[in-house]
Amino acid sequence: MKINSSEIKWHLLFIILVLLLIYPLLFSLSTSFKTMSEAFQSSSLIPADPTFSAYDRVFTTINFVQILSNTFIIAALVTIFKLVTSVFAAYAFVFFHFKGKTALYFLLISTIFIPFTVTMIPNYITLSKVGFVDSIYGVALPQLADATGIFLLRQYMKGIPMSLMEVAELERASHLTRLRTIVVPLIRPAILSIGIIFFINSWNEYVWPAIMIKSEVNYTLSLALQMFVSSEGGTDVPVAMAVATLTMLLPLGLYAVCQKFIIGTFAQSGIKG
Amino acid sequence: MYSIEFKNVIKRFGKNEVIKGLNLSIRKGERLILLGSSGCGKSTILRMISGLETISSGELYLNGKLANDMDPGDRGIGMVFQNYALFPHMTVEKNIAYGLRIHRIPEKEIADRVKKAVTILNLDGLEQRLPRELSGGQRQRVALARALVKQADFFLLDEPLSNLDAQLRGKARKELVRIHEMYGQTMIYVTHDQIEAMTVGQRIAVINDGRIQMLDTPHEVYRRPANLFVAKFIGSPSMNVFDGQTAAGTMRLNDTALPLTPGWAEKVGTAGAEKLLAGVRPEDITLTAEPEEGAVPVTVQYHEDYGSRVGYYFTINGEEVISIMRDDVLQGCRQAYWKPNPGALHFFDAATERNIGYPEEAAE
Amino acid sequence: MKSADDQSAYRRRERRLAFLFVLPSLAVFILFMFYPLLYTLYLSFFKWNMVSPKMKFVALDNYVNLLTDPVTVTIAENTLLYIVILVLFNFLLPYVLAFVNTFLMKKGKYIYKTLLFSSSLIALVVGAILFQWIFNPVSGPVGAIADAVGVALPAWSKTPGLVILVISLVAVYKAFGYNFLILLSGMNSVPEELIEAAKLEKAPNSNIFTKIVVPLTSSTAVYILIMTIVQGLQYVFTPIKVLTQGGPNDASSNIIYQGYDYAFTFYETGMSAALAIITMLIFLVLLYLEFRFVEKGVYYEN
Numbered sequence: 001m002k003i004n005s006s007e008i009k010w011h012l013l014f015i016i017l018v019l020l021l022i023y024p025l026l027f028s029l030s031t032s033f034k035t036m037s038e039a040f041q042s043s044s045l046i047p048a049d050p051t052f053s054a055y056d057r058v059f060t061t062i063n064f065v066q067i068l069s070n071t072f073i074i075a076a077l078v079t080i081f082k083l084v085t086s087v088f089a090a091y092a093f094v095f096f097h098f099k100g101k102t103a104l105y106f107l108l109i110s111t112i113f114i115p116f117t118v119t120m121i122p123n124y125i126t127l128s129k130v131g132f133v134d135s136i137y138g139v140a141l142p143q144l145a146d147a148t149g150i151f152l153l154r155q156y157m158k159g160i161p162m163s164l165m166e167v168a169e170l171e172r173a174s175h176l177t178r179l180r181t182i183v184v185p186l187i188r189p190a191i192l193s194i195g196i197i198f199f200i201n202s203w204n205e206y207v208w209p210a211i212m213i214k215s216e217v218n219y220t221l222s223l224a225l226q227m228f229v230s231s232e233g234g235t236d237v238p239v240a241m242a243v244a245t246l247t248m249l250l251p252l253g254l255y256a257v258c259q260k261f262i263i264g265t266f267a268q269s270g271i272k273g
Numbered sequence: 274m275y276s277i278e279f280k281n282v283i284k285r286f287g288k289n290e291v292i293k294g295l296n297l298s299i300r301k302g303e304r305l306i307l308l309g310s311s312g313c314g315k316s317t318i319l320r321m322i323s324g325l326e327t328i329s330s331g332e333l334y335l336n337g338k339l340a341n342d343m344d345p346g347d348r349g350i351g352m353v354f355q356n357y358a359l360f361p362h363m364t365v366e367k368n369i370a371y372g373l374r375i376h377r378i379p380e381k382e383i384a385d386r387v388k389k390a391v392t393i394l395n396l397d398g399l400e401q402r403l404p405r406e407l408s409g410g411q412r413q414r415v416a417l418a419r420a421l422v423k424q425a426d427f428f429l430l431d432e433p434l435s436n437l438d439a440q441l442r443g444k445a446r447k448e449l450v451r452i453h454e455m456y457g458q459t460m461i462y463v464t465h466d467q468i469e470a471m472t473v474g475q476r477i478a479v480i481n482d483g484r485i486q487m488l489d490t491p492h493e494v495y496r497r498p499a500n501l502f503v504a505k506f507i508g509s510p511s512m513n514v515f516d517g518q519t520a521a522g523t524m525r526l527n528d529t530a531l532p533l534t535p536g537w538a539e540k541v542g543t544a545g546a547e548k549l550l551a552g553v554r555p556e557d558i559t560l561t562a563e564p565e566e567g568a569v570p571v572t573v574q575y576h577e578d579y580g581s582r583v584g585y586y587f588t589i590n591g592e593e594v595i596s597i598m599r600d601d602v603l604q605g606c607r608q609a610y611w612k613p614n615p616g617a618l619h620f621f622d623a624a625t626e627r628n629i630g631y632p633e634e635a636a637e
Numbered sequence: 638m639k640s641a642d643d644q645s646a647y648r649r650r651e652r653r654l655a656f657l658f659v660l661p662s663l664a665v666f667i668l669f670m671f672y673p674l675l676y677t678l679y680l681s682f683f684k685w686n687m688v689s690p691k692m693k694f695v696a697l698d699n700y701v702n703l704l705t706d707p708v709t710v711t712i713a714e715n716t717l718l719y720i721v722i723l724v725l726f727n728f729l730l731p732y733v734l735a736f737v738n739t740f741l742m743k744k745g746k747y748i749y750k751t752l753l754f755s756s757s758l759i760a761l762v763v764g765a766i767l768f769q770w771i772f773n774p775v776s777g778p779v780g781a782i783a784d785a786v787g788v789a790l791p792a793w794s795k796t797p798g799l800v801i802l803v804i805s806l807v808a809v810y811k812a813f814g815y816n817f818l819i820l821l822s823g824m825n826s827v828p829e830e831l832i833e834a835a836k837l838e839k840a841p842n843s844n845i846f847t848k849i850v851v852p853l854t855s856s857t858a859v860y861i862l863i864m865t866i867v868q869g870l871q872y873v874f875t876p877i878k879v880l881t882q883g884g885p886n887d888a889s890s891n892i893i894y895q896g897y898d899y900a901f902t903f904y905e906t907g908m909s910a911a912l913a914i915i916t917m918l919i920f921l922v923l924l925y926l927e928f929r930f931v932e933k934g935v936y937y938e939n
Binding site: 007010011013014017018021022023024025027028031039040041043084085086088089091092093096097098101104108110111113114115116117118119120121122123124125126141142144145147150175200203204206207210211221222225226228229237240241244247248251252254255259262263266267269 | 648651652654655656658659661662663665666668669670672673674676677680687734737738741742743744745746749750751752753754755756757758759760761762763764765766767768769770771775776777778781810813814815818819821822867870871874875878879880893896897900901906909910912913914916917920921923924
Binding site: 167172173186 | 323324325344345346347348350351352354355356358360361362371372375376419423
């Protein structure tokens with residue numbers, strides 16, 4: 001590939017940026033294969049004596065499988081429920097006419113601007129009343145009140161030509177039929193990537209687990225990671241990096257596989273309309 | 274009993290009244306064209322028939338039944354949209370059979386009906402293709418097939434040919450007429466293209482500003498325009514209209530007094546209009562280089578050669594007028610003599626813009 | 638006046654169905670967003686420790702206490718510093734880079750958004766832990782580099798100011814790629830011909846950016862600017878909570894963490910609620926400003 005000489009400086013700038021952003025990932029990966037003493041002595045990216053011992057210790061110090069499955073179950077519940085409710089709500093905002101539609105839509109969307117400190121105490125109280133403190137449901141439920149899915153799906157649904165829906169209306173297709181035979185098939189890629197984004201976000205969620213979960217058996221990956229942190233130092237760095245690496249694996253893996261969809265959907269999320 | 278009947282129908286979008294008291298009766302099995310420029314309300318009328326648009330006031334009858342509140346799905350509508358509205362994720366066969374499957378028609382019958390439509394519309398072999406793999410003409414025919422297999426009472430078309438290129442459009446017009454004659458449904462066809470309207474329609478409703486300006490056969494719409502709007506809207510280039518000062522059996526054109534026939538003289542005299550406008554179609558005239566009796570001397574300002582015909586521009590009573598001849602009769606000569614063909618005159622009341630009518634002798 | 642349109646049975650059925658479609662979302666939002674909002678507003682007028690059956694009505698005392706507490710001054714200063722750093726790294730830098738990438742680069746430029754975006758998918762806790770070790774003055778690479786150039790890296794978590802910078806970098810790591818991506822797609826609303834014409838006039842790049850690109854991309858830019866503040870202040874919550882708990886001496890706390898601290902460390906729900914309401918009001922003012930700007934922006938971008 002030939003590159004204009006005046007552009008080279010810009011490419012250099014971007015390459016440096018990419019290296020800066022990728023470096024922490026490599027740092028984490030490499031440190032996770034180091035011995036504890038090497039981790040403290042050398043910051044080289046290539047472990048002198050690669051070892052899996054940190055990963056062994058992950059499984060002995062914490063109940064990794066339990067934590068992984070907690071995180072997965074929460075993320076799966078949140079993703080499925082949020083996708084279904086968002087698809088229905090977005091459909092109503094695009095294909096139905098009712099009074100106050102725009103006002104309701106903007107009311108829901110403006111919740112993106114509400115800081116979690118506003119909802120945390122009442123949600124904690126509500127969930128404690130139904131016994132969901134220290135439970136994965138207590139972590140999952142508050143995450144459902146998220147309008148980004150409605151916003152994104154509405155954008156995509158607005159892209160469907162109205163005449164397609166009218167063809168169905170003239171055939172007396174019910175709205176559920178229209179949703180199933182036209183809308184969902186047409187925006188399937190968007191639904192999938194929004195689902196992936198929901199999943200990753202919930203997988204990474206820290207605030208609600210930190211508020212709701214007390215006992216280690218209900219920990220999510222985010223909370224487990226916290227066990228390896230102390231401001232005084234002297235902790236087991238390789239294990240912390242091993243858990244960090246394991247936590248990143250799924251989001252980055254998903255991204256590697258469907259990078260185009262994810263990028264495209266995120267790019268949509270900043271566009272107004 | 275009419276197939277479709279509008280009685281004093283009004284349609285408002287917010288405060289904006291787009292259909293202003295529509296009365297329209299459509300016969301069973303006829304091909305009716307709704308013709309008008311964009312924004313005139315023609316598509317709204319079509320969409321009110323389909324139920325995709327509600328009626329603000331007035332009554333709509335379908336097959337004699339009040340249909341104001343009828344579900345769109347219960348009206349028996351087969352519709353072709355301007356953009357064809359084919360489902361991009363479904364094959365041709367699935368597109369055509371979409372409605373039939375929703376209505377749970379037995380698969381055997383679906384197959385028969387689809388087969389018939391596919392054959393009639395020359396879509397054989399394309400059944401398993403996706404819309405994006407089809408040409409524009411093929412897509413348009415799939416849209417037609419989907420509206421036809423329903424065997425609905427009403428066949429509505431919203432600018433169905435406007436996305437086709439000119440050559441295909443001519444072919445598609447003939448095909449539409451042929452198909453209509455096979456299926457025989459009541460066909461309502463919206464277009465802004467007067468050639469389509471003239472060739473496809475059995476009757477044309479010319480619409481402007483939310484009102485029907487004229488409803489008649491293509492021939493009458495062209496020959497006997499009900500008002501100034503229809504006169505100028507139909508025909509290309511449009512009818513020349515200028516001040517029609519008449520006195521004592523003559524009409525003053527520039528400095529010449531053109532004698533009127535006795536029939537016209539009487540008609541004009543009894544029209545009761547304060548001021549008249551006269552109209553002559555560009556091609557309903559003779560233009561000569563030599564003086565002729567009863568001809569108006571004019572100075573040609575500009576001429577255009579269209580290949581098959583030639584257009585000349587000059588001024589009559591202060592209005593720019595175009596006249597069209599088959600050959601370049603003037604051969605560069607600027608001085609010419611212009612005479613409207615007898616029986617090709619139209620007079621309109623300048624105040625109401627209504628046609629004042631025609632004398633007996635002008636009747637065909 | 639009720640028009641005939643609204644009375645048809647068909648339309649009525651449609652409206653009922655529309656309500657059913659919105660209902661699940663609405664229920665969730667009412668339960669976990671709108672009701673809590675009102676409840677928090679209510680709590681902000683009471684003194685309560687979350688467990689006691691007794692709640693004491695104190696009217697505006699919580700707000701008055703907040704506004705007169707010297708800690709609040711520290712928190713406000715910290716919050717402003719967070720905002721300055723976040724706006725610099727998560728808004729201005731990606732904005733300029735999006736311009737460079739779109740209009741000053743031609744070949745091989747598309748790979749960068751994909752690569753830069755990858756860090757946006759990483760959990761904030763992971764980011765916090767990575768940065769903790771990368772900036773570890775004894776064993777981390779940044780400390781090693783500082784050593785090499787003869788500077789001793791102070792213990793950042795104990796150093797006011799520096800602690801905010803390092804914690805902000807975690808949020809930068811999270812949001813930079815995302816903001817770059819959005820600002821990049823915002824650049825699409827600038828017609829290429831305008832830039833070409835300016836280049837033919839030999840206009841300097843800085844001029845093209847400020848005179849052509851900024852006016853034409855203002856609505857996307859304002860959106861990202863505001864999200865940088867609203868989300869950024871919440872993003873840094875995680876590293877604060879995980880790494881410093883607001884310390885040393887509140888030197889890394891901000892308006893969000895302080896609200897959490899009041900509630901779940903000191904069990905002062907009234908103070909927490911009052912601070913949360915104030916935070917929300919500030920965010921809503923930003924939202925209002927965005928609407929005003931975006932409306933103007935629509936004029937430009939269409």
